[in-house]
Amino acid sequence: MEAGTIVAGILTLAILSFLYRDNPVYKMAEYLLIGVSIGYVLVITWTNTLVSLLFEPLWTDSNLWLLIPFVLGLLMWARFHRKTAWLSRIPIGFMIGSGAGVAIPAMLYGRTLKQMSATITPLMDSSGVPDLSGLIVIIGLLTTLSYFYFSREHKGYFGGLAKLGTFFLMIFFGTTFGYTVMSRMSTFIGRMEFLLTDFLRLTN
Amino acid sequence: MVGVLMGRRLPLAVCFVFGLVMFLQYFSEHPVAINLNQTILDYWQIVFAFTLIVGIFTYFKNNVTQISRGSDRPFRLVGLAGFVSMPLLALIWGIKADTPFMWMFENVQAPMQSTVFALLAFFVASASFRGFRARSLPAAVLLLSALLMLLSRSNIGGFFSEGLPEIANWIRDYPSMAARRAILIGIGLGSLTTSLRVIIGIERTWLGGDK
Numbered sequence: 001m002e003a004g005t006i007v008a009g010i011l012t013l014a015i016l017s018f019l020y021r022d023n024p025v026y027k028m029a030e031y032l033l034i035g036v037s038i039g040y041v042l043v044i045t046w047t048n049t050l051v052s053l054l055f056e057p058l059w060t061d062s063n064l065w066l067l068i069p070f071v072l073g074l075l076m077w078a079r080f081h082r083k084t085a086w087l088s089r090i091p092i093g094f095m096i097g098s099g100a101g102v103a104i105p106a107m108l109y110g111r112t113l114k115q116m117s118a119t120i121t122p123l124m125d126s127s128g129v130p131d132l133s134g135l136i137v138i139i140g141l142l143t144t145l146s147y148f149y150f151s152r153e154h155k156g157y158f159g160g161l162a163k164l165g166t167f168f169l170m171i172f173f174g175t176t177f178g179y180t181v182m183s184r185m186s187t188f189i190g191r192m193e194f195l196l197t198d199f200l201r202l203t204n
Numbered sequence: 205m206v207g208v209l210m211g212r213r214l215p216l217a218v219c220f221v222f223g224l225v226m227f228l229q230y231f232s233e234h235p236v237a238i239n240l241n242q243t244i245l246d247y248w249q250i251v252f253a254f255t256l257i258v259g260i261f262t263y264f265k266n267n268v269t270q271i272s273r274g275s276d277r278p279f280r281l282v283g284l285a286g287f288v289s290m291p292l293l294a295l296i297w298g299i300k301a302d303t304p305f306m307w308m309f310e311n312v313q314a315p316m317q318s319t320v321f322a323l324l325a326f327f328v329a330s331a332s333f334r335g336f337r338a339r340s341l342p343a344a345v346l347l348l349s350a351l352l353m354l355l356s357r358s359n360i361g362g363f364f365s366e367g368l369p370e371i372a373n374w375i376r377d378y379p380s381m382a383a384r385r386a387i388l389i390g391i392g393l394g395s396l397t398t399s400l401r402v403i404i405g406i407e408r409t410w411l412g413g414d415k
Contacts, residue, residue, distance in 0.1 A: 004311035015319040031283035033316040039290025049253040069247040073254025086211035091251045097219030100399035101226025111392025115385045133378045140382025170346040172383035178353025184325030
């Protein structure tokens with residue numbers, strides 16, 4: 001058996017031991033996972049971002065414009081001193097501002113307008129047969145939106161619409177829950193398959 | 205004095221300028237605008253990388269402090285060993301396929317990550333067993349749609365009815381999709397207004413509480 005399979009098998013069992021109760025073996029594996037994951041992120045960030053986007057073009061192509069993000073990045077370290085901590089707000093302002101600027105058209109187009117246009121479809125085909133499913137989507141969208149409209153009290157006919165919206169929301173939460181459980185279950189089956197077949201060799 | 209004056213005004217000005225530039229460039233297909241957009245996005249990634257390293261340094265510093273105080277010492281030492289080993293392995297052998305760095309990723313990090321992910325299935329199932337009670341009509345609808353989805357995606361579903369997957373797919377594609385779209389539209393409008401508030405300086409919580 002390969003050393004990698006033995007290590008992966010032992011660590012998988014260590015994590016699964018939490019199903020019994022919190023124990024030192026699980027805690028050890030948990031700390032190791034956090035440490036290794038952070039080390040991995042550090043290496044990937046250094047290689048894929050800092051070296052390829054900053055240091056290589058800065059030293060080899062002498063692209064001095066890159067001193068701007070370099071200095072902004074270094075300003076983040078000013079956080080560690082009380083007197084200079086305010087300087088770290090400048091790179092944060094840059095990131096938050098540019099992120100917000102990108103988000104406005106992206107959110108308006110991708111999240112709002114595209115969802116609206118996907119809902120507004122013909123409710124009857126060329127032969128005159130009504131599309132009831134499409135009608136349900138429109139009713140569901142409008143009633144759910146009315147549930148999230150808080151500028152008017154949920155009373156009378158508007159309250160009825162909002163109430164209908166909660167049923168659509170419950171259906172959505174139920175299906176999302178079902179999918180989440182099933183995706184976790186399929187991962188669990190994958191881990192069990194690894195343990196029983198590759199690690200313990202109990203099945204073929 | 206400079207810090208007090210510029211501590212809030214300068215970051216707000218930087219936020220406003222870059223927010224406006226990134227917003228306006230969306231409306232232009234001029235090569236200068238496209239180039240500026242890509243440059244700022246690259247700069248964003250670089251600054252974010254520095255921010256991430258600051259966070260990683262804080263993790264290292266906190267762990268060293270806790271180890272010196274003796275709290276959870278063996279566990280923290282294992283965590284730090286894992287943390288230090290990854291850059292060391294990358295430095296000595298590189299990060300390409302079949303290197304010790306990738307071996308650690310494939311045999312230590314990935315199996316543990318997917319097992320933690322799988323572990324949540326039990327906690328979600330046990331929490332739902334305790335929490336799912338059909339006390340009202342909306343709660344019953346939630347329970348029914350969840351059960352239908354679970355049954356339709358497992359072999360036992362076919363035992364009850366062959367049409368179960370089709371019914372589940374219809375629920376997912378129409379009534380469930382309607383609520384999903386409404387939520388996405390809400391998220392879109394919420395993000396839009398929050399972004400606008402940030403750019404024009406109404407929303408200032410990111411500056412923190414200090415001067």
